[in-house]
Every structure is written in C-alpha cells, then in structure tokens.
Amino acid sequence: MIDELRIAELMGAEVEMFIQKHPQSREESFNSQTALLGGVPMPWMKRWAGPFPIIADSAAGGSIVDIDGNTYVDFCLGDTGSMTGHANAPISQAIAHQSQRGFTTMLPSADLSWVANHLTDRFGMSKWQFCLSATDANRFSLRLARQLNGKPKIVVNDWCYHGTVDETLVILDRNGETVSRPGAIGPQIHPGLTTIAVPFNDLAAMERALAGGEIACVLMEPALTNIGIVLPQEGYLEGVRQLTKKYGVIFILDETHTICAGPQGASRLWGVEPDMLVIGKTIGGGIPVAAYGMSAEISRRVEDLMHGHDLDVSGIGGTLSGSALAGAAIRATLTHALRQEDFDIAIPLAMRWSAGVQATIDRHKLPWTVQQLGCRAEYWFADHPQNGAQAAASVNDSLESFMHLYALNRGILLTPFHNMALMTPFHSDSDVDLHTAVFAQCVEELMS
Ligand SMILES: Cc1ncc(COP(=O)(O)O)c(C=O)c1O
Secondary structure, three states, rough: OOOOOHHHHHHHHHHHHHHHHHHHHHHHHHHOOOOHHHHHOHHHHHOOOOOOOOOOEEEEEEEEOOOOEEEEEEEEEEHHOOOOOOOOOOHHHHHHHOOOOOOOOOOOOOOHHHHHHHHHHHHHHEEEEEEEEEOHHHHHHOOOHHHHOOOOOOEEOOOOOOOOHHHOEEEEOOOOOOOOOOOOOOOOOOOHHHHEOOOOOOHHHHHHHOOOOOOEEEEEEEOOOOOOOOOOOOOOOOOOHHHHHOOOOOEEEEEOOHHHHOOOHHHHHHHOOEEEEEHHHHHEOOOOEEEEOHHHHHHHHHOOOOOOOOHHHHOOOOOOOOHHHHHHHHHHHHOOOOHHHHHHHHHHHHHHHHHHHOOOOOOOOOOOOEEEEEEEEEEEEEOOOOOOHHHOOOHHHHHHHHHHHHHHHHOOEEEOOEEEOOOOOOHHHHHHHHOOOOOOOHHHHHHH
C-alpha cells in the first residue's frame, strides 16, 4: 500500500535532515573508519538508520544524548541490555562500590551465591552457573545437553536467534533443509550436520524432528522475539514440553528477551517448565553477564562431571565468568530492577505505545499489525505472523529504514533490527505519546 517511489522521495529529505543535525557524529564516524573494522566497534551498529551511526555521549533512564547534543527517547535500550534503564542509580552505585574492592579474583563471591538462590526463586531452576553473554550461556547449555544424553544434534526454530552460536544461525530453505541463515559469516561446517530447524508453532514438525532419535536438546525462545514478536499458539509450548519428555530430549528455554513478559519471564507466566533456562543481557543492568539454570536432575548429573585436574579445559566457563563485578551487578539489578513494581509501570507503557500505533493503522486501514509482549511492543507490515518464515517474508527494508530514520530525526530511537520498542519504568506517557504523534505524522506523509 505504500509506494516505493514515495518512500524514496521522502528519504532524501530525511537523510539531509539527519546530516544537518549530526555534524560531530559525522566527523567522529569518519575518523572511526581508520581503525574500527567497518567503522563501528560491533557490526550490528551498522544497522542504525542514517548514512552513519550517531555517536552516544551519555545515557540515563530511558534516554540517550548524542555528541551533537541531541536527546532521544531510547526505546532500543541496548537491544535489552539496558532494560533496567540506563545508569540505574543503585546498580551504578553497586558497580562503583565493587570496583573499589576488586573486579575479578578467580574466587567465588558471596554475591553470586545470593544471586543463584534468587534466580531459583524467580525461575524455578534448581542450580545456576554464570558466564559473560547469553551467547555463551546457550553454547554451554548445548554442550552440557549433548554430553548428558549423548545425541549429536539440536533442534531450534526456523528464523530463531540465540546469539552467535554457530549451530543456531540457521533457517529452513525452500526444500525444508536446514541451512545457514542469510548474513551468517563463516559457518564452520554445514549447519544441517548439527541442527534441525523447525517452524515455530508447528508441533508436527517438532515431533518429526525428535522422533528421528538423534536430538540432544531443543533450544527455543518461549515467543520468537528476533524476527518480530511471534507468540506461541495455545498449547504449543506445552506440546513441545510433552514431546521433549516423550523422546528424552532436554528442553532449553532462552528467556534473554522474553524476560520482558514479567519478572519471572514468559515460561513461568505461561506455566511451562523447561529442563534448562538461559537469561542474559539485562540481568547485570548492562554489564556483560548471563546465567544458565538447570533442573535438579540435570544439575546432579552435571555435578558428577565437575571434578578432576582438567576441569579448567572442560569447555565450560571462562576466565572472567562469575567475577566479583558480575556478582555485584546482578545482585543489585535483581534487587532494584526487573521487579514486579517495575513491570507494573513498563507494561502499561507498552500497551499505550501499541494503542497509539494501532490507532494510526486503523485510521489509514493499513494491513499492518502491532504485537506486544509485556514491556516490548512492535509493529509489523503484515498480519500477525505465526512463525519466523511468515515474519521474514513481510520484511520491507526500505519502509523500515525510512520509518526508523524519520523517528530518529524527531528524537526517537527504535531497535534498529525491526520496528521494536522496549519500555523501562523510566519512560513516561509523554515519551510514548511522542512516538504516537511521530508515527502518525510519518504514515500521513507516506500516504499523502
Ligand atoms: C533470545 C536471545 N538469546 C541470546 C542472544 C545473545 O545475546 P548476546 O549477544 O548478549 O550474547 C540474543 C541476542 O539478541 C537473543 O535475542
């Protein structure tokens, strides 16, 4: 319904406005080309709208200021890393305090034992270990699952994202074969050797994959969040749980993004009990930490392996995992953020954001939809997708880039990978209403 020529016509003016507003970011980005690979410290940062990334100066609560002095309502929040709110004061203080007492010692700290107990109360897993990123937590979980049941392959959802774990960077091709997803750089081996991808919300495909008898574990998000938000259909997660039990396969849920559903994540909210659970990004308030938990039975079996001279080369853990700094950061985060009272503020904001977007969609009778999961919401240029492939098929790059740049030029940052907004308790109704007004104005211009 939106004319490509109209997008191109409006885009020129937006790029011009962006350049005018960001002279220092432009200069700094130019300088960054000298020694930063691709001009950025991390490739995803090239996905931001505009001809160069804006350079951040500072961030607090739900906003970011760039080096040109522009202030933004930040609905990206470090792609969930800062869901607690940027520079959340008690977390910053705990980190500052710990920084005077040593960052890392290769010794346990009392904080992480407190954190493990707290995570057990929240998520219901029996025991926990720590690492630096959700990618690591997934990788270690897969490794343990293979060790425990001796099977060679894993199952993930088509179009999933679980970090840079090689064997999860897959999609199904037209023939239903599991292949590397577009954009994956340097897959080590053909991923079909390690992985079977199955569409989300398809229990029959899941059963076919598990029935082959070569699957160690299923790794999935309770709702897809990385190719749009795709919610599980009634009975889907319970069905996967039953199938994994039937075929003796370990069921791992990655709650790194779905923690947006509430303080205990989506699995407890929806009454699904995995064998292992991964949580990363936000649990350290933005400090690189993650955790993976496991049932009593699995932890007992893993503990049987945790002895001997060669434990340091077991392939699990890392030098900086479970550091004193990590312990202080996670303890403060779980004490002062991500609580029910925080979600009681952030979830209504996401509902307000969704209602604002929906009103414009309805006014223009657009075939678009809004999806919300807790304090995360997203608009999509299609009907609600039921699986990753349907979501991927409705991506419209030029429209998405235009709408992101339009929002950015008017003081709003959306997550650069899709049209996603995440709320913190530090956002306000007026932040959300700004987005509603800018979204309405943008669509108005596109349709005129
Ligand atoms: C569901 C999920 N799991 C794991 C990861 C990996 O997190 P990290 O990049 O912090 O390792 C991501 C990143 O987006 C994610 O969305």
